[in-house]
Amino acid sequence: MLTTRRGVIETPVFMPVGTAGTVKGIRFEELESGELDARITLGNAYHLWLRPGIETIKACGGLHKFIGWERAILTDSGGFQVWSLGALRKITEEGTEFRSHIDGALCFLSPEISMEVQAALDAEIAMAFDECAPGKATSEEARRSIELTLRWAKRSKEAFERLLSVRTESGSDRFVVEGNKTAGKASGTPAYPKGMDRQAGGTPALPVRQALFGIIQGAGHLDLRRESLERTVEIGFDGYAIGGLSVGEQKSVMLDVIEDIAPRMPQDKPRYLMGVGTPEDLIEAVARGVDMFDCVLPTRNGRNGQAFTSRGRLNIKNAQYTTDQKPLDEGCACSVCRRHSRAFLRHLYLSGEMLGGILLTHHNLAFFLDTMRRVRQAIRSGQFANFRREYTEQLVR
Amino acid sequence: MLTTRRGVIETPVFMPVGTAGTVKGIRFEELESGELDARITLGNAYHLWLRPGIETIKACGGLHKFIGWERAILTDSGGFQVWSLGALRKITEEGTEFRSHIDGALCFLSPEISMEVQAALDAEIAMAFDECAPGKATSEEARRSIELTLRWAKRSKEAFERLLSVRTESGSDRFVVEGNKTAGKASGTPAYPKGMDRQAGGTPALPVRQALFGIIQGAGHLDLRRESLERTVEIGFDGYAIGGLSVGEQKSVMLDVIEDIAPRMPQDKPRYLMGVGTPEDLIEAVARGVDMFDCVLPTRNGRNGQAFTSRGRLNIKNAQYTTDQKPLDEGCACSVCRRHSRAFLRHLYLSGEMLGGILLTHHNLAFFLDTMRRVRQAIRSGQFANFRREYTEQLVR
Numbered sequence: 001m002l003t004t005r006r007g008v009i010e011t012p013v014f015m016p017v018g019t020a021g022t023v024k025g026i027r028f029e030e031l032e033s034g035e036l037d038a039r040i041t042l043g044n045a046y047h048l049w050l051r052p053g054i055e056t057i058k059a060c061g062g063l064h065k066f067i068g069w070e071r072a073i074l075t076d077s078g079g080f081q082v083w084s085l086g087a088l089r090k091i092t093e094e095g096t097e098f099r100s101h102i103d104g105a106l107c108f109l110s111p112e113i114s115m116e117v118q119a120a121l122d123a124e125i126a127m128a129f130d131e132c133a134p135g136k137a138t139s140e141e142a143r144r145s146i147e148l149t150l151r152w153a154k155r156s157k158e159a160f161e162r163l164l165s166v167r168t169e170s171g172s173d174r175f176v177v178e179g180n181k182t183a184g185k186a187s188g189t190p191a192y193p194k195g196m197d198r199q200a201g202g203t204p205a206l207p208v209r210q211a212l213f214g215i216i217q218g219a220g221h222l223d224l225r226r227e228s229l230e231r232t233v234e235i236g237f238d239g240y241a242i243g244g245l246s247v248g249e250q251k252s253v254m255l256d257v258i259e260d261i262a263p264r265m266p267q268d269k270p271r272y273l274m275g276v277g278t279p280e281d282l283i284e285a286v287a288r289g290v291d292m293f294d295c296v297l298p299t300r301n302g303r304n305g306q307a308f309t310s311r312g313r314l315n316i317k318n319a320q321y322t323t324d325q326k327p328l329d330e331g332c333a334c335s336v337c338r339r340h341s342r343a344f345l346r347h348l349y350l351s352g353e354m355l356g357g358i359l360l361t362h363h364n365l366a367f368f369l370d371t372m373r374r375v376r377q378a379i380r381s382g383q384f385a386n387f388r389r390e391y392t393e394q395l396v397r
Numbered sequence: 398m399l400t401t402r403r404g405v406i407e408t409p410v411f412m413p414v415g416t417a418g419t420v421k422g423i424r425f426e427e428l429e430s431g432e433l434d435a436r437i438t439l440g441n442a443y444h445l446w447l448r449p450g451i452e453t454i455k456a457c458g459g460l461h462k463f464i465g466w467e468r469a470i471l472t473d474s475g476g477f478q479v480w481s482l483g484a485l486r487k488i489t490e491e492g493t494e495f496r497s498h499i500d501g502a503l504c505f506l507s508p509e510i511s512m513e514v515q516a517a518l519d520a521e522i523a524m525a526f527d528e529c530a531p532g533k534a535t536s537e538e539a540r541r542s543i544e545l546t547l548r549w550a551k552r553s554k555e556a557f558e559r560l561l562s563v564r565t566e567s568g569s570d571r572f573v574v575e576g577n578k579t580a581g582k583a584s585g586t587p588a589y590p591k592g593m594d595r596q597a598g599g600t601p602a603l604p605v606r607q608a609l610f611g612i613i614q615g616a617g618h619l620d621l622r623r624e625s626l627e628r629t630v631e632i633g634f635d636g637y638a639i640g641g642l643s644v645g646e647q648k649s650v651m652l653d654v655i656e657d658i659a660p661r662m663p664q665d666k667p668r669y670l671m672g673v674g675t676p677e678d679l680i681e682a683v684a685r686g687v688d689m690f691d692c693v694l695p696t697r698n699g700r701n702g703q704a705f706t707s708r709g710r711l712n713i714k715n716a717q718y719t720t721d722q723k724p725l726d727e728g729c730a731c732s733v734c735r736r737h738s739r740a741f742l743r744h745l746y747l748s749g750e751m752l753g754g755i756l757l758t759h760h761n762l763a764f765f766l767d768t769m770r771r772v773r774q775a776i777r778s779g780q781f782a783n784f785r786r787e788y789t790e791q792l793v794r
Contacts (some may be wrong), residue, residue: 022745022752029732050717052744059720060740068736145407219529303751322449323456339465343457347449348419354751 001358002040002270002292004124004211006064006072009039011270011291012379014372015074016280016365017299019044020051021067024299025354025361028069035334036362036369039071039126042294045117045262046078046109050100054120062122073123074294077114079215080243080274081128084330093148102360111152119167122210125277127241128156131217135249137219142296145244149217152206153235160212167209211238213272219244220253222260229261239270242290255284262289279308279371280395283388293372298364303357308367311396314342316360321346334366399437399667399689401521403461403469406436407666408688409776411679411769412471413762414696416441416729417448418464421696422751422758425466432731433759433766436468437521439691442476442514443506447497451517459519466782470520471691474511474553474610476527477640477671490545508549512556516564524638525553527612532646536615542641543625546614550632557609563605575739608635610669616641617650619657626661636667639687643673650682659686676705676768677792680785683772690769695761700754702746705764707794710740713757718743731763 002009016023016031018041023031043063048054060066063073066346082089082096089098095110111129118126128295129152133145160372214237232240242261247252258273262285265271272292273285282293298308307314309329311373328345329339336345348356371391378387399406413420413428415438420428428435440460458471459462469576479486479493486495492507508526515523526549530542611634615621629637639658642651655670659682664666669689670682679690695705704711706726713725724734725742733742733756745753768788775784 020744020748020750021741022750025751025755027752027755028736051748052740056720056740056744060722060738066738066744068738149692287621323453325457330686341426341457341465342454343449344418344464347417347453347463351448353417353419354422354754357423357751358422358424358755 002072004072006039006040006070006124009072010376012282012286012375013040013292014038014368014370015040015042015294016369017294017296018073020047021063022345023365025357026066026299026365030362030383031069031365032071035370037364037373038365038369041069041071041073042208043073043121043123043278044078044081045075045114045121046081046127047077048121049078049113049117050102050107051111058120062120064122072125072380073079073121074125074292075118075121075127075214077111077127077129078109079114079127079152082109083132089272091148094149095129104238111155113157113172114115114162118161119159119163119210125211125213125239126160128153128212128214128237130217130243132244132247133219133249135219135244135253137221139221139224142217142219142221142224145226146217149215149228150235152233153214153232155239157212157214157235157237160210164209170205175310203306207378211229213237213239213241213270215241215243215274216265217244218257219248220257223259224256225261226264229264233266237269239292240265241272241292242275243271243274246295248355251281254281255288258285258288258290263387265289269389279368282372283375283391286379287384287388295367295368299361302360302362302364305360307345307360308364310367310394311393316342316346316356318346328360328363329367332363332367332370334363334370336360336363336366399469401437401469403467403521404436404471407773409438409683409769409772410689411435412437412439412689412691413765414439414691414693415464415470417444418460420435420762422523422754423699423762425464427469427759428466428762433762434770435762435766436746438466438468438470440470440472440520441475441478442472442511442518442523442755443478445472445518446475446506447499447504451514455517461519469522470518471522471689472518472520472524473514473671474515474524474526474612475506476511476524476549477529479506479531488545492526493528508552510558512553512560515559516560516607522608522610522636523557524613525550525609525634527614528641529641530616531612531642531699532616532641532644532650534618536618536621539614539616539618539621542616543614544619546612546625547628547632550611550629550634550757554609554611554632555635557607561606586590600780610634610636610638610667612638612640612671613658613662614641615654617646617654619654622654622658623661626658629725630663634666636669636689637662638669638689640671642670643692646686649680651678652685655682655685655687662686670775676765677789679765679769680772683776684785692765695765696758699757699759699761702753702757704742704760706758707788707791708765713739713743713746713753715743718777725757725760726764729764729767731760731767733760733763 016038057066082098085098089096097108100107114129130149133142214232216228216232218228253386262271270291273290305316307328310331321342324342329337378384420515454463458530479495482495486493492506497504511526527546530539611629613625613629615625667688670687702713704725707728718739721739726734775781
């Protein structure tokens with residue numbers, strides 16, 4: 001469970017991605033509705049810094065006020081986005097020089113600048129500025145990457161604390177983090193372990209206005225991942241994230257890393273798996289102890305005509321759906337499945353109508369968020385192992 | 398007031414345009430919400446015939462069932478759409494040959510085919526298949542156009558009745574039309590005149606499952622417009638539409654035509670002004686006796702970053718809104734204006750985010766529909782003349 005100044009967030013939690021201050025194709029009212037009930041969304045420091053710019057967001061009273069969203073937000077540091085620009089960027093010790101994807105302007109992002117940007121955005125959770133290695137990086141490349149990421153993590157924390165010290169402390173800004181690490185344990189254990197240090201005194205507040213999470217790198221090399229974890233924990237953050245997965249490596253490598261690293265992450269801090277993945281990936285990662293997820297799959301794939309269902313993925317453009325009057329997912333109770341047929345959704349997609357993307361995005365987010373709700377229920381009732389097996393069996397391979 | 402098998406529709410009414418079976422950028426739930434409460438939308442026979450095709454819609458149980466909309470629909474005949482293809486079409490006595498805007502395939506549409514398509518779509522109101530003259534057509538061109546439109550109107554009606562006679566008559570398919578022509582009269586008159594023939598017997602049902610409206614053409618030539626009206630009424634339809642306006646003529650020409658023609662249209666049948674216009678145009682046309690409107694302005698302009706407000710139009714891309722925390726329209730109570738600032742909407746628009754179009758579309762439709770609600774209230778309370786003056790004075794020129 002995460003308790004932020006903007007509400008309590010039960011974990012494990014999926015965070016819809018709202019890169020530029022909007023989860024693409026869906027209104028905030030829908031995200032808040034009981035059907036989706038997204039408690040936290042993700043924004044991106046890189047994108048918001050470039051456009052509309054931090055001065056604009058500051059003038060509008062911070063990111064929440066600017067976009068009109070009162071619930072929690074996590075901002076990514078921009079490290080991954082800059083890294084993913086590939087040939088358009090040059091990484092130095094100081095930071096990363098790159099060409100803006102918007103207008104080609106030469107820009108420079110560093111741990112210090114990212115922290116300034118994220119402080120101005122004032123999300124509940126900020127991320128350290130990291131450097132990612134390719135999924136198939138050699139041991140040498142990955143070593144260089146974790147060393148740089150560790151130096152940047154130290155600088156991120158220092159800059160973050162300097163910025164914090166100039167802000168006014170106020171009771172309303174308390175941020176509480178509690179671990180929730182039972183999914184990987186034997187079923188039957190209660191979901192929210194009693195007696196943790198943090199809970200003993202009645203969920204004490206961390207002495208921060210904004211939380212800062214550190215990021216573990218190391219590509220597919222378990223020794224480097226472990227070292228990255230240990231040394232990141234030594235620096236000390238409010239939560240820890242596994243970065244650099246889902247970037248071209250084999251799925252088995254991804255699961256191996258999660259399997260090895262997640263249980264070694266601090267029990268009393270949230271464990272966040274960045275940028276992953278399918279509903280099945282989420283369930284497998286929860287089984288290995290992960291608390292937080294973000295991924296563009298439900299929104300991006302929705303816009304591209306792909307629906308996630310309890311039977312697997314469905315490509316709405318397939319001719320077999322031309323007159324199919326069934327909903328996307330017969331097991332889904334979302335407003336799209338209650339009202340619209342595959343035939344109509346296919347027509348919308350093929351006609352290039354906005355409503356196609358809007359409805360598939362809604363269904364996919366409903367499906368991801370409902371899956372996580374069911375995961376939490378299964379954990380609470382000690383049925384996670386059964387849930388996981390049944391979920392997997394239901395998929396049509 | 399229009400009473401259809403799918404609900405009562407107070408007039409004057411604005412019909413959001415849902416060309417391909419979707420009002421672009423907005424969910425049906427929003428159209429149904431109390432905030433918008435759109436009672437009737439417009440679909441297009443031309444577009445739906447080409448894609449997804451009538452066989453698909455038939456297999457899915459008609460247009461309402463296909464798209465998931467239980468309220469009333471009016472379908473346009475395709476005459477205007479084919480005409481607007483310009484060089485891509487060839488008009489003959491029999492009908493119009495044209496290249497599909499989707500795949501360039503050679504297609505042919507005629508009054509008979511349009512009636513078949515519209516019968517299959519099974520909307521509450523179908524339109525005769527007409528031919529439009531350019532806004533600046535000479536008297537000769539316009540004469541040719543009305544003569545062809547009249548011959549096509551006869552063929553439309555004959556085909557429509559043949560198709561009707563093969564359908565099963567059922568009590569649930571009654572369609573009631575009542576005129577509502579008081580706006581143009583002195584303020585103080587009740588909105589819904591008593592004692593009309595149609596109402597004397599307690600709103601008798603027209604003996605039709607689907608209604609068919611005739612279309613008056615004649616460009617800016619009043620003599621031809623009057624002749625078109627008289628001869629269209631002679632053929633006999635359930636309602637009458639003024640077509641061929643807003644197609645390049647001066648605004649004064651448009652108002653002159655409405656001013657001259659609307660009062661001559663049958664008192665006891667709905668008067669529909671096709672494809673017009675701005676909120677001000679709507680109010681002026683109501684003042685001249687028009688009951689029904691459709692227009693793409695709120696949706697199309699919304700997607701292009703233009704908002705309609707009580708002060709006039711607002712271009713959200715203007716730099717002056719960069720940090721403007723006011724809503725689009727300070728006098729508007731819609732969910733977009735209650736929640737989002739101009740600054741955020743500008744950011745969404747400039748970032749090419751779907752939500753920009755979604756939110757501006759919602760506001761614009763809310764604004765148009767609310768304006769018509771206020772028009773109806775003003776008529777009911779005998780305050781239409783005041784309303785019209787105040788509305789116009791509020792606009793910033």
